Amino acid sequence: MSQNPLMEVELYAFTSASGEFLLTPHEFDVDLDGNLYTSLSIERNELALGAEAAKSALDLKLPPDGDLVRHLLATSLTGETTAITLRIARRDTWGDYWWLSGTRWMGRVLGVEIADDVARVRCESAQVSLKRIGLRRLYSRKCSHVLYSSACGASPITASAFVSNSSGRNVELDGGVPGSVSGGVAGGWLQTPEGARHMIVSDYGSGVELLYPVAIEPGTEVQLTVGCDHSTETCASRFGNLDNYGGFPAIPSKNPFSTGVF
Known part of the structure; x- marks a missing residue:
């Protein structure tokens, strides 16, 4: 300056x-x-x-x-x-x-x-x-809504667990990932008592892998929130929210400008 x-x-x-x-x-x-x-x-x-x-x-x-x-x-x-x-x-x-x-x-x-x-x-x-010209929303096969936003309208699915150990991006949970959210937390987040949210990349039974390293003290109670892969199958089966689905799965896969109309 x-x-x-x-x-x-x-x-x-x-x-x-x-x-x-x-x-x-x-x-x-x-x-x-x-x-x-x-x-x-x-x-x-x-x-x-x-x-x-x-x-x-x-x-x-x-x-x-x-x-x-x-x-x-x-x-x-x-x-x-x-x-x-x-x-x-x-x-x-x-x-x-x-x-x-x-x-x-x-x-x-x-x-x-x-x-x-x-x-x-x-x-x-x-x-x-x-x-910027035009709408910001994407025209895509998969849903473009942000999960749990007002446009999405889905109700959050959560479960609590206690941390047994954390190392780098991996957080081990006492008793493993709760059964009510097991297999569905990828794309969701882990929230600490202070309110910090850490995006979950995947779960592997005994714990979860986060997007970036974090240090959480053993014994800390955290909340796991289920994620979404933005497909119609997940929207319907996991959230029962297909009426609000924001994607266009019926978009034709053939390009008429390169393959012809018929």
Whole structure:
């Protein structure tokens, strides 16, 4: 930044229907008109200069064990949108009063990935979203609804279990995966008492494999939520929710432009 970091700071506001997070990447918290922006280690990519800055994609790196990352992982499973605003605040030269000098970037969170002890958050500019033509929903054979979202309408199927051991991405459960959800948790998630959700890749009888490594203390009670492979068979047999199925399984497999109509 060109200005003295003690006189000018960046402020990030992450807002969704279920939560709000006010953060600043600097070494001190910032109190702005009664709103406290908490200090957190955040790295971002370089944005374009001038009018092009607002159209640039924003990529952030932050610690993987924070409340914001857990919130973004949870909303990615439910389809909830998180808006993000990057503002600049300046301090008066004669006192300790902060004031907003402008908005640098606005958009929404596209997704979050965790790897190498860092969380990477991908964000899309609001200008790009507004200029996109057409509907966002995919036309596909399999259902495009986010599981348990309002569009899906299925009721969550859950079961509780106690952790006996965790190593890397594998979490062993006391007594194995409960029978009521055994064989169906792939694509679902494991939730800890603190509310953190970890996506389940597969189950192997005695435990589950998660999408990324996690450390959970033995004896911790966790909740397992059943997943979905977005097929008509699973929608009907597991959830009884075929009326809300969002896919188009009857799409013709033959392309009339390459094979002819008849």
